[in-house]
Amino acid sequence: MSIVLKKIELSNFSDISFDIKINEECTTLYSKFSGEYKPGSLGNKDGLFMFSKLTSTYFIYETIVNLIIDLSELKYSEGNTLLKSLNFFAEIGRDQEEKEKQIFVLVSKTNRDRIESVLNLIEDGHYIIFDTVELALEAAEENTKEYLDL
Numbered sequence: 001m002s003i004v005l006k007k008i009e010l011s012n013f014s015d016i017s018f019d020i021k022i023n024e025e026c027t028t029l030y031s032k033f034s035g036e037y038k039p040g041s042l043g044n045k046d047g048l049f050m051f052s053k054l055t056s057t058y059f060i061y062e063t064i065v066n067l068i069i070d071l072s073e074l075k076y077s078e079g080n081t082l083l084k085s086l087n088f089f090a091e092i093g094r095d096q097e098e099k100e101k102q103i104f105v106l107v108s109k110t111n112r113d114r115i116e117s118v119l120n121l122i123e124d125g126h127y128i129i130f131d132t133v134e135l136a137l138e139a140a141e142e143n144t145k146e147y148l149d150l
Contacts, residue, residue: 013048014046015046016033016034016036016046016049016074017033017034018031018032019032019034020032020053022064025063025144026063026064027063027065027144027148028064028065028066028067028137029054029057029067030068030137031053031067031068031070033073033074034074036075037075037077037079038079039078043078043079043081044081046081047081047082047083047084047085050084051084054069054085055088055092065101065140065144065148066101066103066104066140066144067088067089067101067103068103068104068105068106068136069103069104069106070133070136071105071115072106072107072108074111075111076114080118083118083121086103086105086118086119086122088103089101089103101126102127102128102139102143103125103126103128104130104136104140105119105127105128105129106131106136107129112129
């Protein structure tokens with residue numbers, strides 16, 4: 001028996017596109033996900049793809065206090081795997097302080113109700129919903145000051 005290995009390309013598992021940025025102080029991570037999140041269990045790979053992008057970036061920049069997840073251009077109807085990203089700090093948190101870090105979620109008029117519906121599944125969610133990037137960035141800046149006692 002011979003083991004054959006093939007190259008893995010995570011981007012082949014999902015049609016979701018992403019754009020991830022970080023501020024100069026490395027305290028706020030901004031992630032924008034666009035495209036169509038497949039409904040139900042068909043979207044599991046979409047959700048895991050999104051989560052993997054957030055996770056790899058987060059662990060490279062350990063100083064992150066806030067996470068902005070911009071879903072304003074995501075077509076979303078249903079699928080619970082999205083919760084891994086929306087409940088990111090609770091998923092990856094190594095201690096209580098990390099688990100309670102703030103997540104700012106940007107939505108659109110077309111997906112707001114669906115995103116809010118899935119967010120309601122999180123018992124102790126540390127998230128705030130916003131309609132604009134500017135408002136989320138302002139809230140993140142204020143949250144950083146509070147977090148760092150500035």
